[in-house]
Amino acid sequence: RRGEMAKSTQLIDNEVFRAYATYAAIVLIKMMLMSLITAYFRITRKAFSNPEDTESFGKGENAKKYLRTDPDVERVRRGHLNDLENIVPFFGIGLLYALSGPELSTALLHFRIFTGARILHTLAYLIPLPQPGRGLSWAVGYSVTFSMAYKVLKTAWLL
Amino acid sequence: RRGEMAKSTQLIDNEVFRAYATYAAIVLIKMMLMSLITAYFRITRKAFSNPEDTESFGKGENAKKYLRTDPDVERVRRGHLNDLENIVPFFGIGLLYALSGPELSTALLHFRIFTGARILHTLAYLIPLPQPGRGLSWAVGYSVTFSMAYKVLKTAWLL
Amino acid sequence: RRGEMAKSTQLIDNEVFRAYATYAAIVLIKMMLMSLITAYFRITRKAFSNPEDTESFGKGENAKKYLRTDPDVERVRRGHLNDLENIVPFFGIGLLYALSGPELSTALLHFRIFTGARILHTLAYLIPLPQPGRGLSWAVGYSVTFSMAYKVLKTAWLL
Numbered sequence: 394r395r396g397e398m399a400k401s402t403q404l405i406d407n408e409v410f411r412a413y414a415t416y417a418a419i420v421l422i423k424m425m426l427m428s429l430i431t432a433y434f435r436i437t438r439k440a441f442s443n444p445e446d447t448e449s450f451g452k453g454e455n456a457k458k459y460l461r462t463d464p465d466v467e468r469v470r471r472g473h474l475n476d477l478e479n480i481v482p483f484f485g486i487g488l489l490y491a492l493s494g495p496e497l498s499t500a501l502l503h504f505r506i507f508t509g510a511r512i513l514h515t516l517a518y519l520i521p522l523p524q525p526g527r528g529l530s531w532a533v534g535y536s537v538t539f540s541m542a543y544k545v546l547k548t549a550w551l552l
Numbered sequence: 553r554r555g556e557m558a559k560s561t562q563l564i565d566n567e568v569f570r571a572y573a574t575y576a577a578i579v580l581i582k583m584m585l586m587s588l589i590t591a592y593f594r595i596t597r598k599a600f601s602n603p604e605d606t607e608s609f610g611k612g613e614n615a616k617k618y619l620r621t622d623p624d625v626e627r628v629r630r631g632h633l634n635d636l637e638n639i640v641p642f643f644g645i646g647l648l649y650a651l652s653g654p655e656l657s658t659a660l661l662h663f664r665i666f667t668g669a670r671i672l673h674t675l676a677y678l679i680p681l682p683q684p685g686r687g688l689s690w691a692v693g694y695s696v697t698f699s700m701a702y703k704v705l706k707t708a709w710l711l
Numbered sequence: 712r713r714g715e716m717a718k719s720t721q722l723i724d725n726e727v728f729r730a731y732a733t734y735a736a737i738v739l740i741k742m743m744l745m746s747l748i749t750a751y752f753r754i755t756r757k758a759f760s761n762p763e764d765t766e767s768f769g770k771g772e773n774a775k776k777y778l779r780t781d782p783d784v785e786r787v788r789r790g791h792l793n794d795l796e797n798i799v800p801f802f803g804i805g806l807l808y809a810l811s812g813p814e815l816s817t818a819l820l821h822f823r824i825f826t827g828a829r830i831l832h833t834l835a836y837l838i839p840l841p842q843p844g845r846g847l848s849w850a851v852g853y854s855v856t857f858s859m860a861y862k863v864l865k866t867a868w869l870l
Contacts, residue, residue: 404651405708414648414708418701421641425697428637442630445683471760477636477795478746482739484644485802489732492722524763538743542736549723549732563810564867573807573867577860580800584856587796601789604842636795643803 413491416504427473490541572650575663586632649700669693731809734822745791808859828852
């Protein structure tokens with residue numbers, strides 16, 4: 394079983410790639426959890442975007458009043474969009490970086506700092522923490538992705 | 553020609569990876585089609601976001617009235633954003649999953665259910681279907697991605 | 712060192728994959744720069760979304776007036792979202808395309824046209840240029856991604 398797996402999927406036997414797969418899965422799951430938090434606030438705050446979502450509250454004007462924006466819902470949605478803007482580039486550039494032959498220790502440093510920074514960013518957004526908490530955690534994750542992009546371009550450069 | 557391809561790109565000769573590439577391309581194309589549907593509703597409803605997009609309707613106040621939001625346009629845009637929030641994690645986690653050595657039949661089951669669920673989700677959003685149609689199709693796709701993430705973390709775990 | 716890298720990461724030694732990694736990194740970096748441009752306009756226009764971001768302007772009503780939308784900020788944000796809707800599918804489909812064994816010259820043509828089109832799209836959005844400048848640059852990038860998706864489905868098709 395194991396031999397067969399190694400033959401068909403060598404990438405996953407590479408330690409850097411395994412580290413990448415672990416951290417990439419963790420931050421993608423973290424991003425996906427934002428959907429559940431949005432749903433939680435939509436239901437508890439009774440604030441929906443689609444008429445068909447308010448039908449369980451009755452018909453007509455009674456249901457219409459739940460078609461509204463709510464500050465808590467909007468806050469989670471901004472956090473979710475910020476994840477898309479930052480975790481998606483990390484996934485993409487991180488994949489190319491993991492395939493560019495970095496040292497395992499250097500790669501782990503990048504993946505761990507990024508993952509920690511994005512978890513802090515979400516906490517800073519949702520609690521919310523006073524600035525510059527959210528700003529700094531954003532900047533740390535952003536810088537890690539740029540550092541990986543530099544390594545990718547240095548290794549792969551073929552224009 | 554074929555021998556050369558196999559040498560340089562072994563991944564695409566792996567059946568699980570071919571299945572992944574097929575379904576990933578299908579859902580990414582489905583996501584991209586949301587742009588065309590948005591454009592269709594923007595033009596037919598005459599509802600634009602940018603002043604330069606309304607210039608063909610004349611100058612000044614006459615054009616300004618088309619800088620507005622429209623319920624149909626906003627509905628498609630919410631569907632598009634939901635695709636970004638769900639299809640992008642599927643692409644990322646699905647790639648790692650396809651490289652983690654799953655059985656072909658198990659992998660196909662995951663890819664097929666996700667793809668079907670997301671097509672239903674789009675239909676439920678655009679028609680629109682009464683709830684819980686959209687909610688259920690969202691939950692099915694979401695669960696499939698989590699199931700793949702579990703397999704990735706079990707196989708790759710290197711923190 | 713080099714031998715070790717080649718052993719563990721053969722993909723990056725493939726010329727098509729190196730070209731893909733180069734252009735994918737460039738467009739992902741371009742997309743990430745939209746965050747900095749948004750921050751620049753938020754600060755110079757004093758237009759924020761989160762109460763904690765306005766605290767340096769004082770407390771209460773004085774700070775509250777900076778919780779507002781600004782046309783320049785919204786324009787950059789629309790450009791950023793358009794990047795997510797187009798550059799992310801390019802990254803995903805481009806990766807599968809690079810692994811599907813295309814000729815290097817054909818692949819370079821795709822990657823170069825897409826990258827040029829998206830840089831033009833950003834310029835057209837931010838300057839802004841009159842239409843159909845932005846529309847055409849969007850359509851060119853969109854078509855390139857579809858052309859790659861066609862090659863992926865032709866090579867990998869396993870439903």
